[in-house]
Amino acid sequence: xxxAGAASKRTCLSAAMGVIVAxxxxxxxxxxxxxxxxxPMLRAELFFGRSIGHRFGVSDRQWQSxxxxxxxxxxxxxxxxxxGKGQWREGDAILREASKVxxxxxxxxxxxxxxxxxxxxxxxxxxxxxSVGLVTQAVCAAF
Numbered sequence: 001x002x003x004a005g006a007a008s009k010r011t012c013l014s015a016a017m018g019v020i021v022a023x024x025x026x027x028x029x030x031x032x033x034x035x036x037x038x039x040p041m042l043r044a045e046l047f048f049g050r051s052i053g054h055r056f057g058v059s060d061r062q063w064q065s066x067x068x069x070x071x072x073x074x075x076x077x078x079x080x081x082x083x084g085k086g087q088w089r090e091g092d093a094i095l096r097e098a099s100k101v102x103x104x105x106x107x108x109x110x111x112x113x114x115x116x117x118x119x120x121x122x123x124x125x126x127x128x129x130x131s132v133g134l135v136t137q138a139v140c141a142a143f
Contacts, residue, residue: 034140041141042108047133050098074115079104
């Protein structure tokens, strides 16, 4: 083996070991449990557009019906609804849309994620939407 090749290999191994040591050192900080009384939870934010096509289409009454029939039964622990104004770019056009943002915090589970997916699909189907945005984040929370 060439001296240059051996030195290069040692440099790569040293760098890899440095990364491993850093990860081992940082991992406990990232995985710290929640301070009492907080508990590990999942925060989910759902973004519901209120337009159908290029016109305003989901009325307040229709939205409340969706909340009563789809969201409340799936998330009996509660949630918050906030009015929003979405904006995005499609090609050269800037599009804007009235929206509703639903925020909920609950213990994370496969069942919760299934309920989130079902709530999104129900809205997409009912109001002919392209999508319903979903953002999730692990948090510490207490209620």
